[in-house]
Amino acid sequence: MPVDQIILGSGSSELIDLVMRAFADTGDEVVVPQGIFRMFAVAAGRAGASFIEVPVNEDLTPDLDAMRRRISDGTKLVAIANPNNPTGAFVRRDDLTRFVGSLPESVLFVLDEAYFEYASGIVDGYPNGLELLAQGRTVLVTRTFSKISGLAGLRIGYGFGPADVVAAMNKVREPFNTNLVAQAAALAALGDDAHRTRSRDLVVKEREFLFSELSSREGLRVHPSIGNFLLVDMPAGKEPLDTGFGRRGVIIRPMAGWGFPGSFRVSVGTHAENVKFLEVLDQLLAGARGQGLSGA
Ligand SMILES: Cc1ncc(COP(=O)(O)O)c(C=O)c1O
Secondary structure, X not given: OOHHHEEEXXXXXXXXXXXXXXXXXXXXXXXXXXXXXXXXXXXXXXXXXXEEEXXXXXXXXXXXXXXXXXXXXXXXXEEEEOOOOOOOOOOOHHHHHHHHHOOOOOOEEEEEOOOHHHOOOOOOOOXXXXXXXXXXXXXXXXXXXXXXXXXXXXXXXXXXXXXXHHHHHHHHOOOXXXXXXXXXXXXXXXXXXXXXXXXXXHHHHHHHHHHHHHHOOOOOEEOOOOOOEEEEEOOOOOHHHHHHHHHOOOOXXXXXXXXXXXXXXXXXXXXXXXXXXXXXXXXXXXXXXXXXXXXX
């Protein structure tokens, strides 16, 4: 990949921010699927753009036809997180290729692949954004060392795009955005295939375990995920459970603030951590039922 088609960021979050600032001005439209990773809303808000969230399908995958219909002359940027956080849902290769091919030339498509490594070569039909780029599409693909390489605290992500898109982002970028320590760690991570493979294999095995365990619990709905987390819809009366986890040493993320009231996201951990999470969940569900808080 030519170097003028690559950009580094202080996490891929910074790249989302930069691409919004470079391409979306006050009043311009940014079209996304409802429930997309929240950084997109934050960045669009900072750029003064109008953030259009298009309702998703019942299985929480983006409704690509509805998104296409919503694109207008005022749309500057369209984005999809593949898979999305927190839903874990993804768009398949054929659908994505068709969708991107249908976009007007004036629209920049941003494809967030923060969880790429947990799906590529594992999940049937999971696309690779770099193929779109190779086809000459106006697309910015973002990835990160925060997930598979565990470097979230060091803040380093990267993006690939056409040279003119990268150049426009570089114009609004702070000159010293990534630091030496993060870059050294990223280089070390690139050389550490064994760690990446171990991390990926653990997540793939354990997300299946968690999915099947959660699916068997009455009153819960767990959404299929190709990331390293799962979105779980709670039975009614969820509130005591949110705080109950923390008191028992398990941190989950309630998702009300992300547009999913009644749901939480759980990260896939080691087997022992996942078993502990399930034990606490069972205690809390039993307690909730005892207080008449079940979904019934
Ligand atoms: C879908 C998605 N994209 C991007 C990011 C940003 O990650 P980072 O800024 O650490 O690279 C996250 C982090 O949670 C994410 O879930």
